[in-house]
Amino acid sequence: MTKKLNTHEAATFLNLSAGTLEVWRCTGRGPKYAKLGKRVVYDVADLESYVSARKVLTVDTMHERQ
Secondary structure (H helix, E strand, C coil), X not given: CCCEECHHHHHHHXXXXXXXXXXXXXXXXXXXXXXXXXXXXXXXXXXXXXXXCCCCXXXXXXXXXX
């Protein structure tokens, strides 16, 4: 089992505000999360995956994939 973070910890991990994560949850956006009773938790692996999926290739980094 990987480490779980609460909303404030996940926001710090992503360099976002906790409010941004809360809005994203309400609108069906953002990283995966789990509800444990009233608690919301984020899996660190899911946060890392969320960030990785949003990497943007630039002209300068395209050669790295070859």
